[in-house]
Amino acid sequence: MTLIPELETDVVYPDSDGRPMAESDFQREPLIYAVNALRRWFHAREDIYVSGNILLYYEQGNPRAAVAPDVLVVLGAPSHNRRSYKLWEEPKAPDFVIEITSRATVSEDQGNKRGLYAYLGVSEYWQYDPTGDYLKPALAGFRLIDRNYWPIPVRSDAEGTLVGVSEVLGLMLRLDGNGFHFADAETGQLLLSYDELEEARLEAERALREAEQRIAALEAQSRERE
Template structure:
């Protein structure tokens, strides 16, 4: 029996996992989560921006070994949806425009040598590295922009309060270090990007601050209705506070 060419083809498998659990230090894991969540929230109203991290990114069709797994990455011009892995050829050849690697002892050499070469060949416009402990990178935060196929350092700025800041043209955001902790900021407003956990904590703190202001406003002679209006609280909630 003669087999057709299609029958002779072996299916190429692109694993979604390497079969081993992710082993990260607490700082590396925390900043990986912060990076993905804060950027995902920031771009939540854009259906054409995909934010992910620690996900296999395959960049050559038919070659499963041609793979990287950036800690945090952002792709512009593709559908925002859940993926088990990212295959460049299935995404109209769109590659990440921004990559952040959270460097540790086990990833330092790869982050400094191997990955920049791969990202440059892929056309990743900006490549950032951050070392949460400050033990493996000097300086602790680095940013590079792709210029004629090679990465050139992005100059860091020292803000008046002593904070180190590097601007990402791709994201339109600043990456800043506060006592060694990385945070994203909107440069125009100075607003800090928060993770889901930080957003919830901020909400709870704001609600508690409004409740704490109730007795002070009542002591000033404001009516229940005026207090509720000024604090953006339901009138019934102010009344419940008085009854407690």
């Protein structure tokens, strides 16, 4: 009896693993922020792909060989949208991954995923614990050297802000009382969320109105003296 190999066209790679995007608001909000902020930062680059919570398949013909990074960045991959990320159809594995750790994921993030990402060749692997319950400190990074991950220095400044530098992205990862942010490694300029951008816009409009009112008042006083 001759066995006929299963055709690749018969293999189904689901778009979802059926698991929720995040365990709670504590994990969901930084996940959404990170994806949106990085997409805006690289918006002019058609050769950089940014996504989050997307299934990454790493073994052709085996739909069970999959992982869903919270946030991933691939330098050198087209920026178009995808249903899933199949390594054999793409130029390379992600260069950057960050996992938003929770009670349900902390063991996997520090164990199986860390080993898998090293095996796949992910250059930088970061972990962030938004509640501070599972990681000490709450921000940690690792750089792939000779197929093993080595810690990326994360320092605490005089104000208690945790800062690490991603060489892959050219960005700082910052954690302070205002939460988690990316920042330009050269200028220190924060990559703001949509809500923060809107708040800054409204504040600028208020400041402009107040300046216009002060100018109008000064002009009125000047006319009264004449």
